[in-house]
Amino acid sequence: MEKNKRTGEDNSRRNFIKASATALAGFYFVPRHVIGGPGFIAPSDRLRVAGIGVGGMGAGDVRGVFNSGKADFIALCDVDDVRAKGSVEAHPKAKYYRDYREMLDKEHSNIDAVTVSTPDHMHAVQAMAAMQLGKHVYVQKPLSHDIYEARMLTEAADKYKVVTQMGNQGSSGDGVRQMVEWYNAGLIGEATKVYCWTDRPVWPQGIPWPSETSTPPPTLDWDLWLGSAPYKDYVPNLIPFNWRGWWDYGTGALGDMACHIMEPAFRVLGLGYPESAECSVGSVYVGEFQRGYFPESCPPSSHITLRFKQEGKEDLEFHWMDGGIQPTRPLELGPNEVMGDGGNGVIIEGTKGKMMCGTYGMNPQLLPTSRTQEINVPQTEYRVPGGDRGHYNNWVEACIAGYGSKEYSVLSSPFSVAGPLTESVLMGNLAIRSYDYRVPRNDGSNRFDFPGRGIKLVWDGPNMKVTNFEPANQFVKRTYREGWSL
CATH class of the missing domain: 3.40.50.720 (NAD(P)-binding Rossmann-like Domain)
Structure with a gap:
């Protein structure tokens, strides 16, 4: 009080x-x-x-x-x-x-x-x-x-x-606002597919939790750093950067980069909650013909497909790729032209054309890129003074x-904008973690089944619930360490 x-x-x-x-x-x-x-x-x-x-x-x-x-x-x-x-x-x-x-x-x-x-x-x-x-x-x-x-x-x-x-x-950048104006002017027609990609992670993922522990330095309060996460002994090289690759603390390449890279398409198309998610995940091998299973760690690469309902329009197919995976180059892009900004980018495909940008919505281009200089549409979107630097x-x-x-x-x-965007980003991680969910077989073989693989997760956005695979819902909300709560 x-x-x-x-x-x-x-x-x-x-x-x-x-x-x-x-x-x-x-x-x-x-x-x-x-x-x-x-x-x-x-x-x-x-x-x-x-x-x-x-x-x-x-x-x-x-x-x-x-x-x-x-x-x-x-x-x-x-x-x-x-x-x-x-x-x-x-x-x-x-x-x-x-x-x-x-x-x-x-x-x-x-x-x-x-x-x-x-x-x-x-x-x-x-x-x-x-x-x-x-x-x-x-x-x-x-x-x-x-x-x-x-x-x-x-x-x-x-x-x-x-x-x-x-x-x-x-x-806050000008690039995403330019893309909104192009789309609203009908330059690429109605969007049907989106491709987003990144070269991240640039930290270790798909690895076992370190076996080496040590005493944290006196300049670090390790217990406060762990906060809401489960207690574990201090391990070297987790701080200040490599925590991103562990589910207890980070959200992988998706969490690090998707809010930058997926945001232009979300703003351009006015997207809300996806209706479904599916994924494939890169394998890690330890020893001859053995795939490592490291559920505490984010995977080294992934390909997520989200589907969004568009009222009165064709459903939108939304792809996210990380770990160096990239979509096929558009035919409209010249052989020596850079796709996106090289390591990262966005391509929005429509019924009449395509457009592309790099990270943060920078360097927006209509495809073929010659159209960018030929087309001039009225400015209708507010420009933040200073662009992205004015954020x-x-x-x-x-x-x-x-x-x-x-x-x-x-x-x-x-948050009215960032919240739904973040939910869609994290829906990709929910799909990844469901993909790696395993249950033991009952045949005495000491082997496992992975029932979350090869299926499409149907998502009830308003109620934050997967409706066709109950084990996935454990990843909607984690359990905090005792003493921590919202």
């Missing part, structure tokens, strides 16, 4: 300042920006931010938000003192914490917003804790580790009336203006 009271008092204080400023607008006071000189921003128009996870990508997020020129970091939190050092030195006035729960408890009355830039398995619990205090949130991609978490965060953003943004910067400022401006404001209406990746 005390937390809610203080949060309400803080909101009232900010509303009072805004209301007072409006009431005084008719009087002949010298504006504060004139008093402060060029570029001066009134303190009441600055965003007070706390950062959770401030090393690595988190350091980039802290820098991006601060460089908006309208944000101050009041508190910083990281379980790894070494990784956090750069951000701590850059913001010496910010209080430093290891446990985000302690930080929110002590600082919630001093902050307006929170950035979350931690491993995937901690995104949801940290973002939810901040939103429940009425704080705006910026959360790195993927929005969550599980489909259930993505749905809960999406609903919470609306419930608590906070400004949200996922860290897929390409959604942080897009969020900061909306936080200052408030939920429901004009600035809020032009957010690039609020």
